[in-house]
Amino acid sequence: MKAHKFLAPQILKRQKPNPLSVFPHRHSLFSALFSSTSQPITSDQSQSPSSEITPELLVESARSSQWHFIKHLSPNLDPSLISTVLFNLHKTPALALQFTSHIGFHRLDTKIRCLATAVVSRLPSPKPTLQLLKQTISSDIASVSVIFDELALARERLGISTALLFDLLIRACCEMKRVDEGVECFYMMKAKGLIPKIDTCNAILSTFLKLNRTESAWVFYAEMFKMKIKSSIYTFNIMINVLCKEGKLKKAKEFVEFMENLGVDPNVVTYNTIIHAYCSRGRVDGARLVLNAMRSKGIQPDSYTYGSLISGMCREKRFEEASETFEKMKEMGLVPGAVTYNILIHGYCNEGDLEKAFGYRDEMVEQGISPTVTTYNMLIHALFMESRMGEADDLVTEMREKGLVPDQITYNILINGYCRCGNLKKAFSFHDEMLTKGIQPTRTTYTSLIYVLSKRNRMMEADNLFEKVLKKGVAVDVIIFNALIDGHCANGNMERAFSLLKEMDKLNVAPDDVTYNTLMQGHCREGRVEEARELLDEMKRRGIKPDHVSYNTLISGYSRRGDMKDALRVRDEMLSTGFNPTLLTYNALIQGFCKNQEGDIAEDLLKEMISKGITPDDSTYLSLIEGMGKIDQSVENSNSC
Template identity: 70%
Template sequence: MKPYKVLDTQIVNCRHPLKTVIPVKHLLSPALFSTKSQPEAPQQPQDPSFYISQNQPPITSDLLADKARSSQWHFIKHLAPNLSSSLIAATLSDLYKTPELAIQFTTHVEFDRLDIRTRCFAIALASRSSSPNPSLQLLRRIISSGVATVRVIFDELALSRQRLGTKSSILFDYLIRACCQLKRADEAAECFYMMKEKGLVPKIETCNDMLSLFLKLNRNESAWVLYAEMFRMKVKSTLHTYNIMINVLCKEGKLKKAKEFLVFMESLGVKPNVVTYNTIIHGYCSKGRYEGARLVLNAMVAKGIEPDSYTYGSLISGMCKEKRLEEASEMFEKMREIGLVPTAVNYNTLIDAYCNKGDLERAFVYRDEMVKQRIMPTVSTYNLLIHALFMEGKMLEADHLVKEMEDKGTVLDEITYNILINGYCRCSNAEKAFDLHDEMLSKGIHPSRVTYTSLIYVLSKRKRMKEADDLFEKIICKGVSPDIIMFNALIDGHCVNGNTERAFSLLKEMDKMKVSPDEVTYNTLMQGHCREGRVEEARNLLDEMKGRGIKPDRISYNTLISGYSRRGDMKDAFKVRDEMLSLGFNPTLLTYNALIQGLCKNHEGDVAEELLQEMVSKGIAPDDSTYYALIEGMGEVNHAAEGSNPP
């Protein structure tokens, strides 16, 4: 090994000048690493203060290394603040043959206060350990500290590698892996290309870490670029590599290509495993293509690969998405019959499906079964059930379930609170909703946009618009960016409460904040105009919608029809109806009711009767509003008030 120069070994901030005993040029000489016995060091006092307070021989790298070998860490830790980076580097050189001791020494001399060169030298020595963890931990610390860019760190590691005279490129692999662990994809890629520039080939495990990170971050294009570079650099892919790339294809929705990729890897002699098939099955199920998933399952079994809990979990999830709940339940039973133990996720999938169907009884059956099987219901289990109870207005049962959560030690999370707040807001119980908001804050749970949108909604419904506006301003001051749903809730509140001027000012705020309005925004504003009899302004908004590339929907046209009908302008009302039909929108009950009410108001009962027959012929059942309008039009309001049944 060639000797090399290290920085001058001096100790700073000491009372006495200290000289270096070993000459700098011999710090890494072959003799330093000789296996021949060395002269025994003389006994020295153990108290480190002795070396500072007395005129004793200088503290040298030899002395520090000896103290490390005898595990006198208290001595080293006491002196650490006064040790220079150069002396620490020299001591690390003395500990070259014992990387574990070098790692321990590094932890006791305050790694984060060392200069970048010494830190990288310490990492280079740590990389000689049998475990990669110490190096990765130190690299994460140095990257996270921001003391240097990854390019500087890379260059310093290259210098340390040169000084140690090693040909291994493991240091750079570790640097890339540390970047991946910190989810710093761009920096990992930068290190990859710096390795390439030096003619170094990363290990396949390093490349797989990068591919996995790109997959997690939905950077599919980056994954394919890296995969192509690996091919050019002749990095041999492993089964794990192929599984990642198949997952990328599935995320891109390219399921056919994913199956072709499977055939390709088999042609190269790489046998797929259960993960390979599970990835493709999950891809089909996530797209709602259950039959395709079943075909892959059959191919998997034909290859002699046994499905596992994840396989069945994907299939059950796919069936639930297609609302084939009975088949999902049967698949669940089959899974248990063959000896696979269901997870909380499997149970939650079925509970969610039955809650969405409105079959709470079956959902609770699965919850009870979980408990019997000693599978603890998770916070997600409770969240699904509580949300379903609120949707059905079963407030008391929801409260009992929350108490059960607390009694069993299940911690309420942000989603739980959002469900509860939203539920009470739907019931117009603003006080309870705000109490829960305060409880969130007291537990250190930060309210989200969803939380604040629910609170704005309930304040609007209670006509407390001043408080809703104040809360909105408070949200912005907190750094929470309002989204379209929050804006729509506030705009709706002002329109319903007759303050369209404020509603339109919010539309301008949306533009300033670059939040694009949608059809809900415009429908709400149109309804606000129509309530005030300004139907022409509402009609102009419809044209503005189209100008912005927002397609009007049935609600847009029904709003105008109702506005014209309420004003008795039936010619324009029917003109809008015809426009609606020409765009392929079928009239709804709301359409017919608005037209019938307008006709009756204009004493055109015969035409109203014809419309009634038309709606019935189209399978639209009249409701009380329809009959009341007809009765009122025929001058029979008093008769209806006396309790006569509609025809």
């Protein structure tokens, strides 16, 4: 097949012909056109049915926007023809982009894709080029290193002098979270003697930061330093963020001095990063020192600065201080947004001060700031926590009236809230509404529903729902298993409870102390204390540390059976592991000794618990009274004999 010649500019400027008029054999062409199939276009095709389709025809068709015609021709276009057309459209990259789109970019091989991408890179905006690069990378048609090499060839063919294509390739890798491939391209650029832009380097550093790969960020930053790539303020801010993420707040402050020594002045983002890190770690006083340093440099705090401080204060339950800071922020002329209001609302909701929380919601509205879905979610959750169901329902109605669409979190709050108060019907109605709205229930959703079914002893329904959850592919956790195991143990179905324990192992869900405590309680409830004891030993073998509940369960089991030596042995074991006896421990022991008519030991235990600062409750005294009554009755019976 003859190679297609490149078109001279004067030819392309001629009067636009009718594309069909250039075909002397129309019937044979259309027969080929409509009988063809959409096969991938590859560079190694040796023959083509497009011998009557010329580059001139395709270029003129593109210039006259006859895209429908080009789209129909696309199955018959061979790589050589496409390459020629792309080359001749390289001065009109917008047309080249449309041409590529209509012939089917996904059908092209790596070489043609890279040529098309190189042509499109001449556009003022990098977005189309980035999109084409992402499509090529995600298709896995070739490795990123091969794509790099093909882009290099296309770049040479088109006479492109800048390294923009390679910078964009690295950015595409970073945006796709394939940062290691981006770094590979970085070193390929270095091998060609090309220096990536600082923005490209920042993209790599930023991606490492987002992926929590802080060590990799430092290794790459060192390479930048070695290559004498001059850092920008954005570079320094990223590295300060890396230090903050590593918890090295002192070093982060020292890094500010380092950048100043290099002639780069910190900005508000620099200080906000450090202030946020201090506040998120509960070190508001440290954040205040950074704020003072910031002001001393003439940098004024912004809304984000105060938002971080207010959030930190709320986290430390310094609510009065948070409110004062909020007022000071407004006095400085900074306009708080919904995010800042939500921080305060969240803090007061967690504190249980709903009056203050709703007060800030009302202030938002007065200031013309619309409450968000997050605002409503926090308030609805707080109302449910106080069992104010009617008000929560009213808030949901208000939310809908304002045109806000409940999200996944909203539904989970509603379902959990109604499950807590035992309203199964309402909880499941919201579950059904989620599905109707196209919102997929989460593990949290199903945990709430299974928990309430188990508490209502509706174990068949709980098991059925659990099976549906597994079929949906929802990742189950120890909490959902514990809810089921608790329900089956409470109903005496220990066989099913232990089958769930085995299923946890199959699904690689590690049981915890709650799992074993529940199973131990189930055994003790049925008088099988030895089996419960074996479970305690199994816990230890699996590296699960027994707690108060574990030991008290065994002590109660032995005491109910009257095996006080074993009960005391467990009490001693409890002490040896660093746990002090609790009210439940003493009540179980006192009850056991009273049952065995050993009132003197029971009274000694009562004195011991009081000396340890543990206040007896009604159960303690009831056991003693019943025990003494049995002793008196026993003595009376003995005397009558």
